[in-house]
Amino acid sequence: MNLIDDKTNSQAHGWQRLATDYPYTFRMFRVRRDQARWPDGRVRTFSYVETAGAVWVVPATADGQVVLIRQFRYMLDDWQWEVPAGGFHDFTGDPVELAKHELEEEVGGSSDNWLYVGSFNTGASTFEELAHIVLARGVRLDRQPRREPAEIIEVHLVPIERALEIARSGEMTDGHSALALLRCEPYLIGVAE
Amino acid sequence: MNLIDDKTNSQAHGWQRLATDYPYTFRMFRVRRDQARWPDGRVRTFSYVETAGAVWVVPATADGQVVLIRQFRYMLDDWQWEVPAGGFHDFTGDPVELAKHELEEEVGGSSDNWLYVGSFNTGASTFEELAHIVLARGVRLDRQPRREPAEIIEVHLVPIERALEIARSGEMTDGHSALALLRCEPYLIGVAE
Numbered sequence: 001m002n003l004i005d006d007k008t009n010s011q012a013h014g015w016q017r018l019a020t021d022y023p024y025t026f027r028m029f030r031v032r033r034d035q036a037r038w039p040d041g042r043v044r045t046f047s048y049v050e051t052a053g054a055v056w057v058v059p060a061t062a063d064g065q066v067v068l069i070r071q072f073r074y075m076l077d078d079w080q081w082e083v084p085a086g087g088f089h090d091f092t093g094d095p096v097e098l099a100k101h102e103l104e105e106e107v108g109g110s111s112d113n114w115l116y117v118g119s120f121n122t123g124a125s126t127f128e129e130l131a132h133i134v135l136a137r138g139v140r141l142d143r144q145p146r147r148e149p150a151e152i153i154e155v156h157l158v159p160i161e162r163a164l165e166i167a168r169s170g171e172m173t174d175g176h177s178a179l180a181l182l183r184c185e186p187y188l189i190g191v192a193e
Numbered sequence: 194m195n196l197i198d199d200k201t202n203s204q205a206h207g208w209q210r211l212a213t214d215y216p217y218t219f220r221m222f223r224v225r226r227d228q229a230r231w232p233d234g235r236v237r238t239f240s241y242v243e244t245a246g247a248v249w250v251v252p253a254t255a256d257g258q259v260v261l262i263r264q265f266r267y268m269l270d271d272w273q274w275e276v277p278a279g280g281f282h283d284f285t286g287d288p289v290e291l292a293k294h295e296l297e298e299e300v301g302g303s304s305d306n307w308l309y310v311g312s313f314n315t316g317a318s319t320f321e322e323l324a325h326i327v328l329a330r331g332v333r334l335d336r337q338p339r340r341e342p343a344e345i346i347e348v349h350l351v352p353i354e355r356a357l358e359i360a361r362s363g364e365m366t367d368g369h370s371a372l373a374l375l376r377c378e379p380y381l382i383g384v385a386e
Binding site for chain 2 (some may be wrong): 010072
């Protein structure tokens with residue numbers, strides 16, 4: 001979120017960006033406010049939230065389990081199933097490097113087998129964040145987690161088929177973690193050594 | 194997003210909310226800023242974005258196709274594959290009613306067979322939005338779309354297996370649409386009459 005996106009393609013669809021400012025900034029996001037001429041010719045505000053992007057890590061062990069976490073979230077005021085994840089707001093490096101960092105920090109995991117699976121947008125009209133999916137295979141829980149003050153985390157080893165079921169059924173209420181797991185499904189079949 | 198969430202459960206995990214204000218409000222979201230004592234005892238700001246929630250509609254026709262859209266998004270400055278969706282920021286009613294409204298407005302579709310599939314959170318630390326998934330079966334494209342000024346939309350009928358592949362492969366870059374489709378997979382098998 002370091003450059004002003006100039007909406008070059010939008011111009012071809014009747015949009016014209018007139019001005020941009022950032023009325024609110026927090027450590028993990030900022031609010032962008034564009035004054036723009038909309039396709040119907042009227043000038044309106046288009047405001048949305050930008051982040052620096054984030055990564056979701058799907059960690060699979062050699063014996064066919066996925067390392068899921070139950071995390072307590074202040075924002076939600078509740079626990080939920082997730083996979084390890086973290087943002088680029090305080091990290092410099094590529095998605096696989098951030099994935100390695102988060103796997104070690106949140107669950108004490110390490111791996112020598114990393115695969116960048118792909119990305120998705122976590123919003124289309126209000127929240128602009130590019131989410132990266134990274135798969136780690138042959139994961140070992142051989143490190144000491146180094147959790148941040150807000151990270152209240154339980155680690156659970158769950159058989160792959162059950163982890164996919166938790167994602168598909170909605171028992172995993174965290175949408176990004178669920179999608180990361182389901183996007184990894186083709187790579188998880190037969191992952192056990 | 195009409196009530197202050199008092200973080201009752203968070204108190205049991207060492208959080209204490211001290212004050213809340215809303216430093217920025219737009220039509221579709223507002224920024225919430227809590228002053229809170231964190232589990233490590235320090236007082237910090239915890240800021241995040243709240244919306245009124247939204248619904249994603251998976252529309253399937255009687256002949257085994259999914260009604261996907263390609264939508265041009267100003268925020269992304271690009272086109273992407275999506276399913277019809279809309280927010281509660283300017284709608285009063287339940288998720289199925291909003292789904293009916295969006296299906297007609299965005300693609301001119303109607304159905305007599307609606308199923309509320311479930312929900313997910315679209316964020317865990319920065320963006321609080323409850324996303325509902327609604328499946329419509331036996332969909333007919335028999336109405337006139339009534340699109341809003343920013344809605345630049347192409348309608349595509351895609352065979353169910355191909356739609357699921359677009360979601361699973363990441364070709365559908367919209368994460369919420371992809372998850373909605375994959376969560377509906379068990380209900381889409383054998384949908385053709």
